[in-house]
Amino acid sequence: MKITSAEFIISNSDVQKCPNEPLPEYAFIGRSNVGKSSLINMLTGQKKLAKTSSKPGKTQLINHFKINQNWFLVDLPGYGYAKVSKSTKAVFQKFITEYFEKREQLVCAFVLIDIRLEAQKIDLEFINYLGESGVPFCIIFTKADKIGKVKAQQNIAAYRKKVLANGWEEMPQHFVTSSLDNFGKDEVLTFIDDVNKQ
Ligand code: GTP
Ligand code: MG
Secondary structure (H helix, E strand, O other): OOOOOEEEEEEEEEHHHHOOOOOOEEEEEOOOOOOOHHHHHHOOOOOOOOOOOOOOOOOOOOEEEEEEOEEEEEEOOOOOOOOOOOOOOOOOOOHHHHHHHHHOOOOEEEEEEEEEOOOOOHHHHHHHHHHHHHOEEEEEOOOOHHOOOHHHHHHHHHHHHHHHHHOOOOOOEEEOOOEEEEEEEHHHHHHHHHHHOO
16 A cells, blocks of 8 residues: 555544544554654655654654545554653553543554563553453564564564463564664555455
């Protein structure tokens, strides 16, 4: 699928104020700095559509981007940002959980994981939360340009083990991407296209 248009529509922290058109949407979630906003820019081919930063905590709101005038990509704030006080660090922001629990247009969430890191407790908790909430999701391993192909496969195999040990019967569908060199772009867009056609 080719993205021919991508436009920013609205930012907010209130699920009720998200666009009310009945169009399918795909949300990007994961730890702060994992590369959610960069991935949206990579997929749309627009370097400055979503705001990115080398410092974690850049995206603070729910951001809707309308694609090809008939579906949405949604950029969300990260979780697990260390500057948040310890007691609230492990708690996912209320408007984020509301988004996942109430947003009927959400057809699939992409949970982003930095491919270099060992499985983090907070990501496993979030995956479990999505499972318990009945939200369809895929995993996207990001920043693949930072490690070699062999190491990437080893890390994914280790991740799979952790996911299975965490109660899942199988590894969720997953993709490997790099926003630096467009790696994985076609796979993610083909997946979205297939879901849109269902
Ligand atoms: P928050 O909005 O703070 O939750 O972060 P985010 O997940 O949206 O991350 P963002 O896209 O802002 O990227 C964070 C940093 O990682 C930036 O410095 C990006 O340039 C860098 N980055 C993102 N994706 C990649 C990638 O695929 N490869 C490399 N090498 N760097 C990346
Ligand atoms: Mg961001």
